Amino acid sequence: MKLYDLEASGNCYKVRLFASLANIPLEVMAVDFVSGAHKKPPLSDLNPLGQVPVLQDGSHVVRDSQAILVYLAGSHGGLAWWPAHAQGQADIVQWLSFAANEIEHSLCAARLVKKFGQPLDKSAALAKSTVVLSLLDKHLECNDWLAMSRPTIADCAVYPYVVLAPEGGVDLTPYTHVVRWVKRMEGLPGYLPKP
Amino acid sequence: MKLYDLEASGNCYKVRLFASLANIPLEVMAVDFVSGAHKKPPLSDLNPLGQVPVLQDGSHVVRDSQAILVYLAGSHGGLAWWPAHAQGQADIVQWLSFAANEIEHSLCAARLVKKFGQPLDKSAALAKSTVVLSLLDKHLECNDWLAMSRPTIADCAVYPYVVLAPEGGVDLTPYTHVVRWVKRMEGLPGYLPKP
Known part of the structure; x- marks a missing residue:
């Protein structure tokens, strides 16, 4: 492929x-x-x-x-990352939409402005980044992973722009549960470091 | 439910x-x-x-x-709307992301400004709407439905903000293949008219 x-x-x-x-x-x-x-x-x-x-x-x-x-x-x-049943698939798709929409227009946009000079609304992107990270932090306070209590493609869809957020001027340190989840991701067998 | x-x-x-x-x-x-x-x-x-x-x-x-x-x-x-195999699911998820991201920030945003007075960037939303409808029109020139050559949840995710686009000041008539697809949707058994 x-x-x-x-x-x-x-x-x-x-x-x-x-x-x-x-x-x-x-x-x-x-x-x-x-x-x-x-x-x-x-x-x-x-x-x-x-x-x-x-x-x-x-x-x-x-x-x-x-x-x-x-x-x-x-x-x-395999089924560990994307199950065959509707409940698990829907749990994951919630986060795929979150990655395609909320994260794209917050953490990703802030990085596009700061690192690549794209003409997007920086203050709006930073304000949305705070909302997105607060939501993630609250979810990860009670959950080790985003969906199904285990690593799935939901984590793979959300993790990249979270771990790249500092390149957009976004500090992750206040979001302690997010930081712990980032460390869990980095501990997975086969983990590939960020670009 | x-x-x-x-x-x-x-x-x-x-x-x-x-x-x-x-x-x-x-x-x-x-x-x-x-x-x-x-x-x-x-x-x-x-x-x-x-x-x-x-x-x-x-x-x-x-x-x-x-x-x-x-x-x-x-x-x-049932499987007609969301199949069990990866190829069909991925074909559909392409359009679910398109609905969550591209359509949300174009046709949906234009309607939020015009109909509900939300403080979003109207000219950016209208410019993106043109891009989105052109992409859809090109796809529907060669396809009766968005994915899998039949009605699926991809059509259900994309259709609503397309058919509501005139409420955001977007004219659908130049997009003849989109207009034909809208008519196909309206002909489906059990079709529910727009709000």
Whole structure:
């Protein structure tokens, strides 16, 4: 399987992290982001949204980091990471939506402004980051993992932009339960350090 | 099952629409949004994000409209709407992320500004709406449905804010393939009209 990848992208890191944890071999294809290769054919034919990561497994193509996690876990990762029953899947999808929406427009956006100079609303991103981290901290006060009392693709979807948050000017130290969860993630067999 | 609901919310409409299409009975509990009931106990205990919809099925609680679709389809809706295999699930999750992120910050945001006076960036929301509808239109040029060549929860997640887009000042008529898909949705047995 080929992963079209950008090393610095937290969304790509979600996929590389999970593949490493679940021991799934991927052929990582570095995308020339500076020249805009992700917005031109052949990559824009694979993903009309012009984003990475994109996974290509034979003739099957999956865009969107959350969908790629579901695909890899469901087809290669085993039931530990993405169960077959509706209750567990829904518990996880709550956090996949949280990663796609709340985290994208808070921790991820703050990093895009500070590290990559993107013209986004920095103060709004920082304010939302406080809300997001407070919600996560409260959840992790009573839970070791985000869903199902064990590591799942929910943790792989949420962890990257949390651990990269300091690059956006967000301090994690007040969120003690988040910090402990970060350490638990780092202790998992096959853990892949952040880019 | 109880659905904590706001009639005017597109996110709640996703759930009511799917429940109607899949013939799943729900006890709809109207939330007093004006008085902020969604941000206070007991509802904020069910969903710390302070949002509706929330589904309560006995002792099990699901927040986030996309996750509720997965839960209802997986537990009550049958494999037609949410298949058991990774390829189909990933195809659908691509569109669940699109609904949670791209649509939320375009069509949904434009409607929140125009219809409900929320202080969001209207011009950014309208610009993103054009991108989102163009992407959808291109996809629907070659596909009758968003995923798996048949109606799935992907359509139920994306359709509501598309059909409500005119309430945000967005004209759908240039997007002829989107308009045809809207008509296909409206022709499904059990279709529930927009709020």
